[in-house]
Amino acid sequence: MAKVTESQSDIQAQGRTHTPVTPAVELRSVSLAYHGHVVLRDIDLTVEPGEIVAIVGPSGSGKSSLLRALGGFLDPSSGSLLIDGELVADGQQSTPPEHRRVGFVFQQYALWPHMSVRENVSYPWRTRGVDEVGRNRLADELLDQVGLKGLENRSPSSLSGGQQQRVALARGLAGDPRLLLLDEPLSSVDAARRDELQSLIGDVVRARNLTTLITTHDQREATTLADRIVVLGDGAIAQSASPLELHDDPANGFVAQFMGALNVFDIEVVDFRDGRLVAKLLDGSGEIIARASNCDFDAKAVLVARPESIRLTSVDAGDQEGVVLRSVLNDGRSEVRILTVSGIMLRAFEPGMPTRVSGERVGLVLENCSVLKSEE
Amino acid sequence: MFFVALLLVGYPLFELIRSALAGPSGPSGAWHTISTRPVAMALLHTVEVSAAATILATLLGVAMALLVARSDLPFRRWFAGAWVAPLIIPAYVTGLAWLDAYTQAGLTDQVAHLSAGWIIGPVGVALLLGLQGAPLAYLLILSALSSGRIGELEDAARISGRTPARVLWEITLPLVKTAIFGSMLLVFVSSASDFGIPAILAIPASYSTVTTLIYSDLSFAGGTHAIASASSLSAVLGLLAIVLLFTSNRVSRTNSGSTRSNGLASSARPLIAFGRFRNLVVTGCLLILVLTTVIPLMALYITSVSPAFRLELAPSHWVASAYAQALSGANIAALGRSALIAAAAATIVATGGALVALWNRRPSRLATLTSTLLSLPFALPGSVVAIAILLAWERWLYGSLFIILIAYVARFAVIGVRTAAVTMGGLSDDLVHAARASGASARRASRDVIWPVLIPGIVTSFAIVFLLGIHELTMSSLLYGPSTQTFAVAVLASEEAGQTALTASLAMVVTVITTVVAGVALFARSSRKIVAAEAGIEVPSWQK
Numbered sequence: 057m058a059k060v061t062e063s064q065s066d067i068q069a070q071g072r073t074h075t076p077v078t079p080a081v082e083l084r085s086v087s088l089a090y091h092g093h094v095v096l097r098d099i100d101l102t103v104e105p106g107e108i109v110a111i112v113g114p115s116g117s118g119k120s121s122l123l124r125a126l127g128g129f130l131d132p133s134s135g136s137l138l139i140d141g142e143l144v145a146d147g148q149q150s151t152p153p154e155h156r157r158v159g160f161v162f163q164q165y166a167l168w169p170h171m172s173v174r175e176n177v178s179y180p181w182r183t184r185g186v187d188e189v190g191r192n193r194l195a196d197e198l199l200d201q202v203g204l205k206g207l208e209n210r211s212p213s214s215l216s217g218g219q220q221q222r223v224a225l226a227r228g229l230a231g232d233p234r235l236l237l238l239d240e241p242l243s244s245v246d247a248a249r250r251d252e253l254q255s256l257i258g259d260v261v262r263a264r265n266l267t268t269l270i271t272t273h274d275q276r277e278a279t280t281l282a283d284r285i286v287v288l289g290d291g292a293i294a295q296s297a298s299p300l301e302l303h304d305d306p307a308n309g310f311v312a313q314f315m316g317a318l319n320v321f322d323i324e325v326v327d328f329r330d331g332r333l334v335a336k337l338l339d340g341s342g343e344i345i346a347r348a349s350n351c352d353f354d355a356k357a358v359l360v361a362r363p364e365s366i367r368l369t370s371v372d373a374g375d376q377e378g379v380v381l382r383s384v385l386n387d388g389r390s391e392v393r394i395l396t397v398s399g400i401m402l403r404a405f406e407p408g409m410p411t412r413v414s415g416e417r418v419g420l421v422l423e424n425c426s427v428l429k430s431e432e
Numbered sequence: 433m434f435f436v437a438l439l440l441v442g443y444p445l446f447e448l449i450r451s452a453l454a455g456p457s458g459p460s461g462a463w464h465t466i467s468t469r470p471v472a473m474a475l476l477h478t479v480e481v482s483a484a485a486t487i488l489a490t491l492l493g494v495a496m497a498l499l500v501a502r503s504d505l506p507f508r509r510w511f512a513g514a515w516v517a518p519l520i521i522p523a524y525v526t527g528l529a530w531l532d533a534y535t536q537a538g539l540t541d542q543v544a545h546l547s548a549g550w551i552i553g554p555v556g557v558a559l560l561l562g563l564q565g566a567p568l569a570y571l572l573i574l575s576a577l578s579s580g581r582i583g584e585l586e587d588a589a590r591i592s593g594r595t596p597a598r599v600l601w602e603i604t605l606p607l608v609k610t611a612i613f614g615s616m617l618l619v620f621v622s623s624a625s626d627f628g629i630p631a632i633l634a635i636p637a638s639y640s641t642v643t644t645l646i647y648s649d650l651s652f653a654g655g656t657h658a659i660a661s662a663s664s665l666s667a668v669l670g671l672l673a674i675v676l677l678f679t680s681n682r683v684s685r686t687n688s689g690s691t692r693s694n695g696l697a698s699s700a701r702p703l704i705a706f707g708r709f710r711n712l713v714v715t716g717c718l719l720i721l722v723l724t725t726v727i728p729l730m731a732l733y734i735t736s737v738s739p740a741f742r743l744e745l746a747p748s749h750w751v752a753s754a755y756a757q758a759l760s761g762a763n764i765a766a767l768g769r770s771a772l773i774a775a776a777a778a779t780i781v782a783t784g785g786a787l788v789a790l791w792n793r794r795p796s797r798l799a800t801l802t803s804t805l806l807s808l809p810f811a812l813p814g815s816v817v818a819i820a821i822l823l824a825w826e827r828w829l830y831g832s833l834f835i836i837l838i839a840y841v842a843r844f845a846v847i848g849v850r851t852a853a854v855t856m857g858g859l860s861d862d863l864v865h866a867a868r869a870s871g872a873s874a875r876r877a878s879r880d881v882i883w884p885v886l887i888p889g890i891v892t893s894f895a896i897v898f899l900l901g902i903h904e905l906t907m908s909s910l911l912y913g914p915s916t917q918t919f920a921v922a923v924l925a926s927e928e929a930g931q932t933a934l935t936a937s938l939a940m941v942v943t944v945i946t947t948v949v950a951g952v953a954l955f956a957r958s959s960r961k962i963v964a965a966e967a968g969i970e971v972p973s974w975q976k
Contacts, residue, residue, distance in 0.1 A: 127865070152873070152874070153865065154872055157871070159869065163862075164862060166860060166862035183876065224866075231870060
């Protein structure tokens with residue numbers, strides 16, 4: 057946790073020295089209790105104007121509550137919440153949602169069933185007193201941008217899930233919000249439409265330089281879309297960094313696992329010398345040998361061996377020996393499942409088509425591993 | 433809101449229990465009342481006809497549901513509607529129509545010298561209650577059969593090598609067993625609480641049931657003893673209804689959570705294939721419809737246009753004098769009164785129900801208690817509710833329209849609450865949140881988003897309550913005063929006075945009005961949500 061606060065203050069310090077602009081969003085030690093449960097604890101977060109931030113975490117991690125607090129649907133119990141430098145909630149007072157000027161896109165679309173597509177999208181301008189001709193023109197423009205030209209007069213329920221979420225996105229962009237919040241916008245859209253919609257979201261918010269916060273439980277979505285990823289676990293920020301940084305230098309096993317690392321082990325360090333780590337697995341399966349640039353621990357830790365950094369060699373050239381269980385095609389490369397002689401399952405990626413055969417004996421070098429602080 | 437529910441329901445029921453237990457001679461007096469011979473006979477009779485009706489209704493309901501959902505019967509969709517449609521005709525009208533059709537000097541007697549005098553008496557009562565309960569059982573069993581999961585399980589059994597008949601016996605029926613049991617309890621309760629059919633078919637045969645005994649106690653006997661007797665009887669009937677409905681709820685809860693399809697057999701290979709016998713089965717179904725609905729309604733019409741006391745078959749001799757009488761004087765006043773009370777009750781129930789449902793969105797113990805209280809009178813027999821309201825409000829409101837209005841509102845309140853709750857199910861918090869995020873204040877969000885979503889539901893509950901109000905006989909027959917006869921009471925009075933043609937024309941008027949209202953309501957309901965709401969309501973709504 058010490059590390060997290062460090063990197064937080066780094067960002068803030070940078071913000072102050074280089075670009076003296078008001079942050080688009082600022083959370084100062086925000087905590088939130090809901091129905092007697094603490095769902096957010098002591099969150100510090102600053103989002104720069106135009107930044108796209110993905111908030112990720114397993115369900116129940118508080119990511120949705122964080123977004124709803126920004127939207128004004130939940131009030132923080134303490135701490136302060138600023139949008140464009142303006143205090144909107146501080147644990148006592150809270151600006152109602154209609155005065156925050158934020159766009160919100162809901163997981164289940166939340167389109168009004170008694171209004172047409174155009175009426176849905178033009179509503180944010182209607183509440184702000186734009187006349188009908190004007191707001192219809194603005195709404196039609198937006199609908200064109202999200203690829204729904206020609207469906208303006210349809211009822212939302214006659215559209216597919218993907219189209220409904222496009223309407224919801226257009227409505228979120230309507231009314232010139234200073235901030236766009238998207239709450240798991242892709243989770244109720246079927247897989248085939250998800251990629252399209254994801255790039256559409258990226259395109260429209262980048263074109264507007266609109267500050268965007270998006271929650272998701274899908275790390276791939278976060279990695280491709282966001283400038284920065286905030287990993288939430290149990291209501292607290294586990295790490296906040298760029299996608300690359302999170303991948304290469306996860307703060308702990310939880311983050312590594314969440315970022316999709318396949319080989320994550322709880323270990324007890326036996327020996328570390330010249331970048332060669334000998335460790336025992338805590339689940340009792342056996343010993344593992346890995347290469348890592350540093351290891352600050354002398355007892356329990358978490359070992360992350362990235363599949364793309366596992367080198368398969370001839371039997372005697374490796375640090376340890378294993379048997380190929382099978383190799384399959386995974387996303388255009390070969391995924392090899394290996395059982396080491398000490399009984400540990402590893403997954404490795406190799407370029408090209410899967411050519412390894414079951415039962416093949418290989419040597420294994422686990423390059424470039426990370427040794428992280430154990431969660432306990 | 434809670435206070436209103438307390439006045440409408442809590443206080444009257446309290447008065448009923450108090451009067452039943454602590455009447456002039458205390459709890460032992462109540463027991464004494466129940467154990468007297470006329471009361472014991474009425475209880476026995478009620479159980480007798482209700483049990484017979486339940487068996488008949490269940491057999492018919494299962495058969496109808498299987499035909500619609502599992503057979504290749506031609507015109508299934510049409511039959512599905514035709515079997516449920518007679519429900520909109522008030523029970524006492526059905527009773528009158530059967531009298532005109534099948535008794536001595538009735539239509540079939542005149543045409544073919546066939547008459548069935550036994551229709552007046554226990555067999556007729558059981559038969560009509562059974563026919564009235566059948567659509568109820570049919571709807572419940574159909575909804576269980578329509579669960580997509582059961583269809584799959586049947587397919588799995590057939591692909592494992594079972595014949596269709598054995599699949600029906602080993603898979604289908606066991607899986608809808610709870611629905612069948614639940615519908616039996618419901619039909620039993622609705623038969624035991626029915627007043628319209630026994631009023632027409634049991635009273636002339638001096639065959640008393642609990643509801644007719646309550647009616648005659650209050651209408652003809654009078655005095656404190658009669659009130660005490662009626663309230664003890666009501667308490668017994670109410671207790672019976674509550675226990676059975678509670679059991680039925682417990683039973684049907686275990687098989688909830690199924691996905692529904694439209695209920696019609698969709699498989700290209702239905703379980704019941706009639707093949708060559710299709711036309712025979714269609715003819716059989718048509719014959720049943722003709723016998724149970726078409727002939728009685730025809731007879732009712734012919735009676736209404738015949739001169740008094742004589743059935744006239746030749747259209748050239750038909751007269752409209754009965755209609756002139758039905759639509760003038762005291763009768764038209766009663767019709768106006770019925771429409772007024774029904775409309776007032778419908779307005780209060782529809783808007784009040786929406787308010788209660790809105791309040792219930794943020795669950796609180798008081799809101800839940802209010803909803804529970806408001807749903808109680810609908811589960812209770814109409815006679816019980818009427819006696820409770822009478823005991824609570826008689827001293828201030830006796831003989832005024834208000835006491836009938838209070839009874840209607842209390843009894844039908846749940847329709848407004850539940851319809852609004854179902855419509856509100858389509859109104860997720862996020863719809864409101866989306867409006868707020870779009871810049872709408874709380875007040876504006878409710879005007880632009882919440883009310884527009886609720887309005888179809890409000891219209892629907894208005895239509896249902898208005899229809900039930902026009903129908904209503906049981907409560908108004910116990911609560912009316914010298915100048916507050918409702919239309920249904922006028923029909924009953926005319927029947928008791930033996931004015932056949934007038935009675936028939938009055939019954940025709942009610943039938944036409946309810947059909948028109950139901951037609952308009954069907955036409956007006958726009959969203960699918962409302963259909964679901966109505967299906968949920970319709971099930972218990974016919975136990976008048």
